[in-house]
Amino acid sequence: MNDDNQVFIFEDASGEFEFHELFRFTESTNFNKTYIVLYYGDVNNLDGEAEIQAYVYAPDKDQTANEDALLPIESEEEWDMVTEMINTFFEDPQINN
Numbered sequence: 001m002n003d004d005n006q007v008f009i010f011e012d013a014s015g016e017f018e019f020h021e022l023f024r025f026t027e028s029t030n031f032n033k034t035y036i037v038l039y040y041g042d043v044n045n046l047d048g049e050a051e052i053q054a055y056v057y058a059p060d061k062d063q064t065a066n067e068d069a070l071l072p073i074e075s076e077e078e079w080d081m082v083t084e085m086i087n088t089f090f091e092d093p094q095i096n097n
Contacts, residue, residue: 054082
């Protein structure tokens with residue numbers, strides 16, 4: 001888990017949701033982008049009641065909020081790669097401790 005644990009606030013009709021950074025990684029071979037994986041819910045029960053979201057992470061010095069650095073993952077190939085990274089994170093206890 002990332003020690004920085006950035007917080008991202010999302011709003012919808014039912015209120016605000018506070019997502020925390022689970023981890024981020026850079027893929028430089030095919031996409032040359034940094035990705036961030038966020039969670040909402042109980043950090044100690046990520047395989048239970050937590051919600052996980054992933055984004056392209058592209059911070060800019062002119063952004064006023066953390067959320068402005070989040071861009072959608074657009075291709076199926078990117079989603080496959082990110083899903084594989086998330087699965088590896090949860091399956092390898094040396095990574096997620």
